[in-house]
Amino acid sequence: xxxxxxxxxxxxxxxxxxxxxxxxxxxxxxxxxxxxxxxxxxxxxxxxxxxxxxxxxxxxxxxxxxxxxxxxxxxxxxxxxxxxxxxxxxxxxxxxxxxxxxxxxxxxxxxxxxxxxxxxxxxxxxxxxxxxxxxxxxxxxx
Ligand SMILES: NC(=O)c1ccc[n+]([C@@H]2O[C@H](COP(=O)([O-])OP(=O)(O)OC[C@H]3O[C@@H](n4cnc5c(N)ncnc54)[C@H](OP(=O)(O)O)[C@@H]3O)[C@@H](O)[C@H]2O)c1
Numbered sequence: 001x002x003x004x005x006x007x008x009x010x011x012x013x014x015x016x017x018x019x020x021x022x023x024x025x026x027x028x029x030x031x032x033x034x035x036x037x038x039x040x041x042x043x044x045x046x047x048x049x050x051x052x053x054x055x056x057x058x059x060x061x062x063x064x065x066x067x068x069x070x071x072x073x074x075x076x077x078x079x080x081x082x083x084x085x086x087x088x089x090x091x092x093x094x095x096x097x098x099x100x101x102x103x104x105x106x107x108x109x110x111x112x113x114x115x116x117x118x119x120x121x122x123x124x125x126x127x128x129x130x131x132x133x134x135x136x137x138x139x140x141x142x
Contacts, residue, residue, distance in 0.1 A: 001029035005061050007045070007052045008034065015039050023048055025055035058094060066094035078103035083141065085131075088115035093123050100124050107141070 006028035010018050018024065023045035028034045036042060045055060057063060069091070070076060082099040086092045087108025096119065099106045108119045109131040119128035134140040 001031040001034075003027055003029055005056050006030070006034075007055045018042065018044065023052065025060055057090065062090040063094055066091045066098060070095045070098050076102055076104060079105075081105045081107070084108045084125075086110070087125065087128065088118055088123070093119075096123050096125050100126075109137075 004027070005025065007023065007025045008028055010020055010022045010024060011033070013020060013022075017039065024042045025045055026036075026042040028036065028041075045052070047059075050059070054060070074082075076082060076099065082096075082104045084092045084095050084099075084106070085108075087096055088110045092108065092110075096106050096108055106125050106127075108116075108123075108125045108128045110116050110119060110128065111130065111132055113130055116128045116130050119125040129140055131137065131140075
């Protein structure tokens, strides 16, 4: 089976940190039942009052990547201009929303008009453009 990030419920376990009935997220197979032998691949879910699918997005690896990349590496400040490429992707759409929350002016680029529309109407970006339709990216960004 293909592996990827998923959410699961423990149905059997001999590991003291994971009990039957616990919810977990981490590296799983795209299959109904996965046998996971490396507990470092799994994180226990402590908050089940949100949709469990969030643990493959905002509360999972894409959210962690967006959070660490934006806040720790970019050290953004309120009022700054933020540009995000692949902006409608799993990480980009979250970075854009963090940046808006902080009070930045947020511009995103994506590879189709449909994605650009999503950025402007659903994810709250201030501006967005389809880079495949822009011959001069420097000019477009200005
Ligand atoms: N998701 C994670 O948990 C995670 C963790 C660590 C690192 N990362 C890294 O963060 C970046 C974004 O990840 P993501 O999960 O947000 O990606 P994603 O949702 O899969 O989006 C990828 C987007 O990149 C754009 N793209 C541009 N050139 C491409 C090409 N040659 N082939 C394929 N896609 C291309 C496409 O959007 P357009 O049509 O808009 O160009 C594509 O939809 C990647 O470099 C990834 O390796 C992600």
